[in-house]
Amino acid sequence: MLPKLYRVYKILLREFGHQGWWPVSGGFNPPEWEICLGAILTQATAWRNVEQALENLKKAGITDPTDILCTSQQKLGQIIRPAGYYQQKAKRLRYFAKFVQDFGSFDAFKKCVDRDMLLAIHGIGKETADSILLYACKRPIFVIDAYTIRLAARLGISEKRYDGLQYIFQSQLPKDVDIYKECHALIVEHGKKFCRKKPQCELCPLKSKECTYTTKP
DNA sequence: CCCCAGGCCGCGC
């Protein structure tokens, strides 16, 4: 018998197919840099708003860490305004750009950065750090987000702490970057379609196979 | 009108 969360992953993969996350529009250099920007911009924000902010950055010619550091926080804020919390996020982008610049190169950053270093940057918490590590740096680190916490609770997993849930997912899934990426993306898709705050359990592919949750909070 | 979105920080307890 495969672990429960691995079985859930397989069901979601069959249901929704390959997700191809993280979405990258191109135009930044390198593409992993755009992933890092998106990870910060999407904090508590719908992805369509992030796309607009990334598009504005591109049009303004702000495509690498140096460009960000050459742009004032106020101007940067106006450019990324569609992403919401734009003053905060402009600061966070600048803190992050400074950190990468101090590394010498983005390649060196990708190779050498670790979770604690990212968490020490103001404005980067666990989910943002892990998203950068998994999707930009290609490390086998599972990303926990609000959808994941909600799904886990409804699957009957009582652990609610970020690090505790991350350990459970990493224990039950094969340690593989592509599977971690895919699984996180599938959980988000499932969370948007079925496992919402107000769940749509009737059509959920996990119903009665892996999930006995029906209407309880 | 309401609620929500791929969080994080600073504060009080």
Place this chain on the structure above:
DNA sequence: GCGCGGCATGGG
């Protein structure tokens, strides 16, 4: 260590 308010735009 946990709960809460602040931060903000754009869509349903």
